[in-house]
Amino acid sequence: xxxxxxxxxxxxxxxYFDSYIDELRDTQRRVVNDLQKTKQDAQTYIANVNSExxxxxxxxxxxxxxxxxxxxxxxxxxxxxNKLDQQMNNYQMTKIIDFVKVNPVIAIKFGDxxxxxxxxxxxxITDRSKSCLRNNEExxxxxxESESPTELPDAEEHTANATGEDDAESYTTxxxxxxxxxxxxxxxxxxxxxxxxxxxxLYASYVQDAPDIIAYCHFNDDGRQIDEHRNWxxxxxxxxxxxxxxxxxxxxxxxxxxxxxxxxxxxxIILVIHGxxxxxxxxxxxxxxxxxxxTTNRRFNxxxxxxxxxxxxxxIDFNCGQIGPYxxxxxxxxxxxxxxxxxxxxxxxxxxxxxxxxxDFEMHRLNLFRLGICTGDxxxxxxxxxxxxxxxxKQKLYIFSSMNQMRWITLEDPGECIAVLNGRRLAVGNGGHxxxxxxx
Numbered sequence: 001x002x003x004x005x006x007x008x009x010x011x012x013x014x015x016y017f018d019s020y021i022d023e024l025r026d027t028q029r030r031v032v033n034d035l036q037k038t039k040q041d042a043q044t045y046i047a048n049v050n051s052e053x054x055x056x057x058x059x060x061x062x063x064x065x066x067x068x069x070x071x072x073x074x075x076x077x078x079x080x081x082n083k084l085d086q087q088m089n090n091y092q093m094t095k096i097i098d099f100v101k102v103n104p105v106i107a108i109k110f111g112d113x114x115x116x117x118x119x120x121x122x123x124x125i126t127d128r129s130k131s132c133l134r135n136n137e138e139x140x141x142x143x144x145e146s147e148s149p150t151e152l153p154d155a156e157e158h159t160a161n162a163t164g165e166d167d168a169e170s171y172t173t174x175x176x177x178x179x180x181x182x183x184x185x186x187x188x189x190x191x192x193x194x195x196x197x198x199x200x201x202l203y204a205s206y207v208q209d210a211p212d213i214i215a216y217c218h219f220n221d222d223g224r225q226i227d228e229h230r231n232w233x234x235x236x237x238x239x240x241x242x243x244x245x246x247x248x249x250x251x252x253x254x255x256x257x258x259x260x261x262x263x264x265x266x267x268x269i270i271l272v273i274h275g276x277x278x279x280x281x282x283x284x285x286x287x288x289x290x291x292x293x294x295t296t297n298r299r300f301n302x303x304x305x306x307x308x309x310x311x312x313x314x315x316i317d318f319n320c321g322q323i324g325p326y327x328x329x330x331x332x333x334x335x336x337x338x339x340x341x342x343x344x345x346x347x348x349x350x351x352x353x354x355x356x357x358x359x360d361f362e363m364h365r366l367n368l369f370r371l372g373i374c375t376g377d378x379x380x381x382x383x384x385x386x387x388x389x390x391x392x393x394k395q396k397l398y399i400f401s402s403m404n405q406m407r408w409i410t411l412e413d414p415g416e417c418i419a420v421l422n423g424r425r426l427a428v429g430n431g432g433h434x435x436x437x438x439x440x
Contacts, residue, residue: 006108013106016424023423030220049087056080182412184434188227189213191429193240195249196419201427201435202249202260202267204237212236214251216262217435219421230267234258239281239332242419243289244384246308252282252291257310272310283335286384288313290335301328303340303363316363323363326355334382339366341388341400343380354378354392356400369406371398377416389426391415397428399440411436 059077189205196202199220205213214237215229235253243250249260257273279294289306302323303316318327329344340359345352354374358367375393382388390398394414399407413436415428421437428436 009106009108016106019423027220045091049084052080052084056084182439183437185217185219185427185437187215187217187433187435189215189229190431190433191417191435192431193237194417194419194427194429194435195240195242196421196427197242197247197249197262198244198420198422200262201419202240202242202262203429203435204232204240204251206236214260214267216267219437228262228265228267230269238279241282241284241381243284245284245286250282250284250289252280254278254280257282257291273306281330281333283333283340285335285337285382287337288335290333290340292330292333316361318363324365326357326365327363331377332379334380334388336382336384336386336388341380341382343378343390345374345378354390356380356388356390356398369400372396375414379417381418381420383420389418389420391418391428393430397426397438409438409440411438 056077059073059080063073063077185201187203189203191203192206193204194201201217201219203215203217205215207213211231211233213229214232215227217227235255237251237253239252241250242248246259247261249262251258251260254275254277256271256275259270259272261268261270273291275291275293276296277293278296279292281292283290283292287308289308289310291304291306292302293304294301300315300317300319302318305313305315307313316323326342326344329346330342331345333340333342335341338360340361340363342357342359344355344357346355347353352374354371356369356371357365359365371390371392373392373394378390378392380388380390386401388400390400392398393416395411397409397411397415397418399409401407411428413432413434414430415436416430417428419427421427424440426438426440428438
């Protein structure tokens with residue numbers, strides 16, 4: 001375990017710094033280009049002012065030569081002179097330099113489980129890693145007592161698969177903490193569904209008594225006036241993702257699946273799959289598109305798998321009697337190259353309890369984590385590699401780095417929808433006009 005975990009951490013560290021360096025170089029190029037443009041704009045402005053001064057000087061010389069009092073011309077010259085004087089008095093240089101330096105904290109600790117002081121509770125990640133203890137040994141965990149705790153499942157629930165067999169291992173937890181950085185991006189519209197192409201954000205905004213809106217938010221465009229957008233004249237978007245393989249966004253409604261492509265500052269929408277569903281969610285891994293749907297006529301409840309040209313490859317039928325009841329409790333799901341992860345909500349005593357379930361591609365459950373109480377929307381997303389991220393409608397955001405490792409982040413505001421950005425960043429929305437950007 002020591003060698004495996006250390007090598008994995010080194011691999012994650014190298015990947016993080018490679019991505020971080022690429023992001024910094026992109027930022028450097030953008031900043032230098034902006035500075036060059038600012039210089040050119042300033043030089044053009046000064047050249048225009050000099051031209052106006054020369055023109056004004058010519059008008060003054062003409063008045064002197066005419067040796068005749070011309071009140072109208074004198075008034076125009078005076079107004080122009082006062083305007084130039086005001087422009088030059090107001091013209092100044094504003095210089096902003098904020099060279100942010102972030103020193104990442106990366107460490108592995110082997111040994112006894114450390115405690116977490118109350119001073120460390122704000123904006124920390126709690127790392128739940130593997131231990132060598134087995135099912136028959138007592139386990140411990142540290143939880144946040146300020147709200148409903150994150151519950152590690154009982155051994156029976158933690159290891160049972162769809163057939164009820166108790167064939168998986170249960171681990172205790174080791175804890176580690178780190179400070180995280182969070183900032184905000186203001187959007188032009190409410191953010192109800194969200195996806196990212198790695199750099200920028202496409203979001204859906206629900207509107208009452210009018211068409212909904214889809215909008216594209218440029219994260220690095222500080223001078224933008226309004227997010228580029230268009231009316232969504234279809235039924236409401238139930239789920240929204242980015243499919244890297246085809247370089248397009250994919251939206252699902254209760255009637256169809258659409259691709260959305262951002263080209264030349266416009267949003268191009270294409271219908272690719274028809275449907276009639278009472279429940280619809282969408283996910284993708286590198287190779288395939290997964291639709292989790294329940295048809296309105298109840299003839300099919302399950303997952304449909306499609307290729308990159310949107311031809312149906314196969315289905316997973318939940319009505320076959322071999323899938324556990326947890327499938328009917330799903331509110332969100334995502335897919336990796338070797339598993340399906342779903343969020344399930346069960347209502348007990350008027351409280352909604354959230355759990356993360358990991359299944360194989362036949363929907364046999366491999367693992368389960370109980371995540372406590374959720375309010376509002378909950379969503380799960382993958383970075384396409386080994387990490388999954390969960391919002392709960394509250395100020396707790398979970399990070400799974402494998403099916404047996406879990407962390408959580410304390411957000412500044414409740415989080416409902418989530419998208420994964422480049423550079424180990426997450427974009428989190430909750431129906432308002434702001435996106436929280438979390439560096440993990």
